[in-house]
Amino acid sequence: MNCKEICRHLAQNDDEYIFLSGVCDRMTACREKNILTATKFLDARQLALSKQLLTNIGCNNHTFDGGVLEAERAICVFMPDYPVTHDLFRFIRAEKSKQDTLTHRDYLGSLMGLGIKRDCIGDIFVHEGGADIVVLTEIAEFLMFEYKKAGRKQLSLNYIRGDKIITGANDFTIITTTVPSMRLDAIAGTIFKLSRSDSAELIKKGRILLNSTECLKPDKTIEKGDKITVRGKGKAEITAIAGKTKKDRIRVEIKIFGKI
Numbered sequence: 001m002n003c004k005e006i007c008r009h010l011a012q013n014d015d016e017y018i019f020l021s022g023v024c025d026r027m028t029a030c031r032e033k034n035i036l037t038a039t040k041f042l043d044a045r046q047l048a049l050s051k052q053l054l055t056n057i058g059c060n061n062h063t064f065d066g067g068v069l070e071a072e073r074a075i076c077v078f079m080p081d082y083p084v085t086h087d088l089f090r091f092i093r094a095e096k097s098k099q100d101t102l103t104h105r106d107y108l109g110s111l112m113g114l115g116i117k118r119d120c121i122g123d124i125f126v127h128e129g130g131a132d133i134v135v136l137t138e139i140a141e142f143l144m145f146e147y148k149k150a151g152r153k154q155l156s157l158n159y160i161r162g163d164k165i166i167t168g169a170n171d172f173t174i175i176t177t178t179v180p181s182m183r184l185d186a187i188a189g190t191i192f193k194l195s196r197s198d199s200a201e202l203i204k205k206g207r208i209l210l211n212s213t214e215c216l217k218p219d220k221t222i223e224k225g226d227k228i229t230v231r232g233k234g235k236a237e238i239t240a241i242a243g244k245t246k247k248d249r250i251r252v253e254i255k256i257f258g259k260i
Contacts (some may be wrong), residue, residue, distance in 0.1 A: 001056075003024040003053075004024065006020075006053060006057060007020035007024060007053065010053055011049075020050075020053055023039060023050050024053070024057075026076070026078055027062070027078050030061065030078035030079070035080055036078065036079060038075050038077045038086065040120060041066075041073045041118075041120065041121060041122045042075065042076065044072065044212055044213050044214045045214045047212075048213050048214065059078075061079050062077060062079065063077050066122055067122060070123075070168075072123055072209065072212045075089070075122075087137055088136065089134055089136050090137050091160045091165055092140065092158070093130060093157070094130045094132075094133060094147065095129055095130040095155065095156045096129070096156075097154065100153040102131070102151050103126065103232075104131075104232060106150045106153075107124050107126065108121070109150075109151070110147070110150040110151065111133075111143075111147065114142075114146055116142075116143075120136045121136075125165060125166060125167045126168070127166040127168055127171065132160065132166055132167075143157065144159075172255050173255070174254070174255055174256075177190060177252060177254065178245055178250060178251050182222045182241070182250060184199075184228070187222045188208055191228065191230075192233045194230075203217070203218045204216060207231045207232075208228065208229070208230050208231070209228070210222075210227070211227050224240060224241050225238065225239075226238050235257045236254050236255060237257075239253045239255050240253035
């Protein structure tokens with residue numbers, strides 16, 4: 001199969017076919033012109049599709065880069081056959097007042113309110129002082145001038161280096177609880193205080209990620225070491241499974257990143 005045929009085989013709908021075709025076009029442009037090319041930021045489903053596509057094609061001159069190891073969104077960069085570095089994204093720290101409380105949704109919503117497309121923004125790492133945001137270089141200066149508020153709270157913006165980003169990887173709480181089963185919908189519901197039906201619905205909509213990849217199966221079995229992300233709510237990792245209680249519930253130890 002050629003590139004477009006592989007795209008059609010992998011895509012589940014027309015939007016995915018158009019997306020994969022765009023990845024193919026960037027790969028082809030890199031090969032034919034011997035220049036660096038790149039996508040914009042990809043979400044978990046797009047990353048999974050891109051990796052499948054490039055594996056099937058046998059492409060080995062690419063890398064996925066989200067700025068930090070913990071990134072869940074990344075760009076796909078196609079490299080020419082000579083050494084080159086890229087400056088495709090910038091890191092911005094949006095600082096808030098100590099008394100203000102802002103969530104990931106507040107930051108993302110206010111960015112969307114400026115008319116910025118989601119694929120121009122990488123991960124948003126919320127921390128006590130505000131948020132560290134990875135953005136495409138092409139919109140960075142615009143944000144520095146126009147991004148003044150999130151959730152009606154004032155922000156102060158500065159550029160930072162990538163190694164200064166506060167990812168929240170070391171900001172976590174360990175809890176021990178019990179769950180009725182190790183199904184994804186049951187575990188996600190327990191961690192993020194969702195009903196079983198609400199959890200299952202979010203999974204079907206692709207809003208719950210398992211190990212940074214969309215998992216559309218509510219009954220997917222969760223194991224020790226698995227990481228679960230609910231978009232807009234947070235991220236957690238199963239650190240231990242410690243047997244059953246007398247009522248046949250399963251004891252689990254969970255690391256919840258950020259504040260609970």
